[in-house]
Amino acid sequence: IVLTQSPGTLSLSPGERATLSCRASQSISSTYLAWYQQKPGQAPRLLMYGASTRATGIPDRFSGGGSGTDFTLTISRLEPEDFAVYFCQHYAGSPWTFGLGTKVEIK
């Protein structure tokens, strides 16, 4: 399964809404779709799993959804600490795969 993330870079201002896309090369179960946030020099952090369930400690401005081949991660109001790279991941079958990431940068 190839995961294609778009856009590659999203330039937004704090307070704005961010919508990130993850498209799978074939239909997948939403049960096995996760989103991660990675800041420079840090490990990825799990944000969402099962496409729409927030991981422990993740604020509710983060939401996820989608089904089949199209999934989205939405950040309702960008906070300064949200500017980072976001990866989607499919964790079923073989191999588990990651998208190439969307960088959310300050406009």
Add this chain to the structure above:
Amino acid sequence: QVQLQESGPGLVKPSQSLSLTCTVSGVSISSGAYYWSWVRQHPGKGLEWIGYIYYSESTYFNPSLKSRATMSIDTSKNQFSLKLNSVTVADTAVYYCARVDWGNYGPLDYWGQGTLVTVSS
């Protein structure tokens, strides 16, 4: 709280083996609810899943590694390890260990800080 910490040589020569260990604290590696995984990230690039191991020592690997990878687990030390044979410069990456939350079907919910391994003569 749950913590993972990678350790191992930062420099490996081409054709040799890369060996890394992940020390886990805050949870027993023998807990049946979790698998234990390795993921790598080439400089400035995306993430690549390497494989995972269960406390029973069953393993599952990314086929792209062409059988070069093995994993082991030491429940007495709460550690698991990765060995990658016949490395080339293409194996230069930051290597992360992570916990697989099997109770939720497999997301990677805790990660180590990562360790950079450079393959160079």
